[in-house]
Amino acid sequence: MTEMLLVLIIVLAVFSLISRDLIHSVIALSAISLLSALIFTLHWAFDVAITEAAVGAGVTTIIFVWALKHTSRKDI
Amino acid sequence: MKMKTAAVHVIVIFALVLLAGCLFIPDDTPWPTDVRTRLVSDGEKDTGAKNLVSAIYLAYRAFDTLGETIVLIVAIIGTMSVVESVKKISDDPTTAVTYDFSLVKEKRSSHKLRTHLLEVVTGKIGPVVLLFGFYVMGQGHISPGGGFQGGTIIASGIMLFILGNPYSKVTEMRQNKILSTIEASAFVLFILVSLLSILTSGIFFSNPLEAAGVKYEYYIIALNALIGLKVGSGISLMCIAMMSRRRT
Numbered sequence: 303m304t305e306m307l308l309v310l311i312i313v314l315a316v317f318s319l320i321s322r323d324l325i326h327s328v329i330a331l332s333a334i335s336l337l338s339a340l341i342f343t344l345h346w347a348f349d350v351a352i353t354e355a356a357v358g359a360g361v362t363t364i365i366f367v368w369a370l371k372h373t374s375r376k377d378i
Numbered sequence: 379m380k381m382k383t384a385a386v387h388v389i390v391i392f393a394l395v396l397l398a399g400c401l402f403i404p405d406d407t408p409w410p411t412d413v414r415t416r417l418v419s420d421g422e423k424d425t426g427a428k429n430l431v432s433a434i435y436l437a438y439r440a441f442d443t444l445g446e447t448i449v450l451i452v453a454i455i456g457t458m459s460v461v462e463s464v465k466k467i468s469d470d471p472t473t474a475v476t477y478d479f480s481l482v483k484e485k486r487s488s489h490k491l492r493t494h495l496l497e498v499v500t501g502k503i504g505p506v507v508l509l510f511g512f513y514v515m516g517q518g519h520i521s522p523g524g525g526f527q528g529g530t531i532i533a534s535g536i537m538l539f540i541l542g543n544p545y546s547k548v549t550e551m552r553q554n555k556i557l558s559t560i561e562a563s564a565f566v567l568f569i570l571v572s573l574l575s576i577l578t579s580g581i582f583f584s585n586p587l588e589a590a591g592v593k594y595e596y597y598i599i600a601l602n603a604l605i606g607l608k609v610g611s612g613i614s615l616m617c618i619a620m621m622s623r624r625r626t
Contacts, residue, residue, distance in 0.1 A: 319385070319386075319389065320382075320386075348522030348523075349429075349431045349522045349523065349524065349527060351522075352514060352522060352523055352527040352531070353526060353527050353530060356527065356530035356531045356533075356534050357530050360530070360533075360534035360537065361530060361533060361534065361537070361613060361617070364537055364541075364617060365617070365620070368617075368620045368621060
């Protein structure tokens with residue numbers, strides 16, 4: 303289970319690097335945070351899982367979207 | 379495109395280095411278990427916190443937590459100053475503002491940032507998220523969670539409210555300085571509470587009311603609440619500063 307999730311995280315990370323539309327990258331990063339929160343939950347680290355879900359999927363996504371809104375959405 | 383291939387090369391090399399590092403991890407060394415055994419046997423007795431993570435970061439290692447809160451406040455100060463200087467350039471009224479979130483036939487200027495989806499999400503989920511944040515913050519000593527976790531969840535809840543409100547409301551929220559007052563007073567109180575125990579018992583970060591019969595558990599609850607208020611108000615302050623526009 304953990305290995306599967308880790309492989310999925312790597313796939314999403316590569317996708318977020320090579321994606322042309324940066325909004326898609328941000329969504330992939332947010333999905334990475336959710337999957338890592340799932341991994342932390344599977345390993346009984348609930349405190350870390352809560353932090354990862356709140357910070358990774360919530361706050362940083364909004365900050366990234368704000369930064370994209372003020373710059374360019376396309377990757378050059 | 380050239381930048382892109384260079385970046386991909388750097389990433390591949392970095393991944394290979396990391397994978398090569400995995401080969402040199404010794405796998406026959408036993409894990410150190412002394413601290414773990416001590417914490418499992420004595421942690422709850424020493425601090426009264428069922429959640430051992432809380433017991434560590436607010437009792438055994440409370441001094442590190444003080445450092446963490448200082449790091450966070452410095453980060454927020456830096457972000458606020460950067461955001462303020464960005465605002466000065468980008469708030470030129472001649473540049474047209476495009477609202478990506480608005481519905482197709484939405485004509486009201488106050489609703490340009492609002493779609494039905496956003497309104498439903500912020501109206502229904504926002505209060506629940508806020509309540510959950512306060513629950514995580516207050517129950518940090520007996521269930522997973524604590525000040526930092528609860529604070530970030532509170533900030534997420536406040537951000538849901540920000541997303542559903544037009545710019546003018548968010549700017550108003552920024553003007554009346556409630557959040558910055560909460561953050562500053564929580565930080566000052568946190569330092570005061572940690573210093574108070576020097577007067578009573580002579581030890582930094584110990585329970586100041588121990589002689590009066592107050593359990594250490596309640597000290598942890600108070601510290602969790604202060605940290606949660608500070609983190610929540612600080613992060614939401616940062617996001618409000620990003621998403622509001624300066625009143626001209």
